[in-house]
Amino acid sequence: MIKNKEDLKQYLKMDKSALGKEYKRPHFFGDDIWKFEIILRKHEYYVNTNSNFFLRKLYSFLHKKYGLKLGFSIPCNVVGAGLRINHFGLIVINENAKIGEWCDIHQGVNIGQNIEKNSVPMIGDNVWIGPGVKIFGKIEIGNNTMIGANTVVCKSFPEGNCRIAGNPARIISNEPNYYVRK
Structure with missing residues (x-):
């Protein structure tokens, strides 16, 4: 579970490694699964830390939007680090x-x-x-x-x-x- 910024960084690093990405950020076009995983992890962070109401709502919206786009229904705090879809x-x-x-x-x-x-x-x-x-x-x-x-x-x-x-x-x-x- 992501409890602080260090946990968030570790989860994002492990997810990136699991997906086999060697560049720093997702490409503007493509990399939709990687973008979904980043949004999922940031949503988990803001839900777990109960910080920044606006960002929590924003990532909740983006999580749902990307999930519908890709066909994923993966809730927060279910999957450990290093997820590969x-x-x-x-x-x-x-x-x-x-x-x-x-x-x-x-x-x-x-x-x-x-x-x-x-x-x-x-x-x-x-x-x-x-x-x-x-x-x-x-x-x-x-x-x-x-x-x-x-x-x-x-x-x-x-x-x-x-x-x-x-x-x-x-x-x-x-x-x-x-x-x-x-």
């Missing part, structure tokens, strides 16, 4: 879910609650989530996990360090995510 397209994440650092998300992903209130996923660090994945319910996904395309995850895989796929999800390999970040 690979493509435009529908990504929906429940506001109560928790996702660790260095998460790599593709399009068509839905991370949501089950029937019971607050029965939402807890996803560890360095998790690769393929296109079309659905993760729902009070489950835990461990660190260094790869989730294959179109997988439906409705049970926990807390041990991590594996690759899961299928409907319903099952372990297909005990090899960890191929690009473990520190």
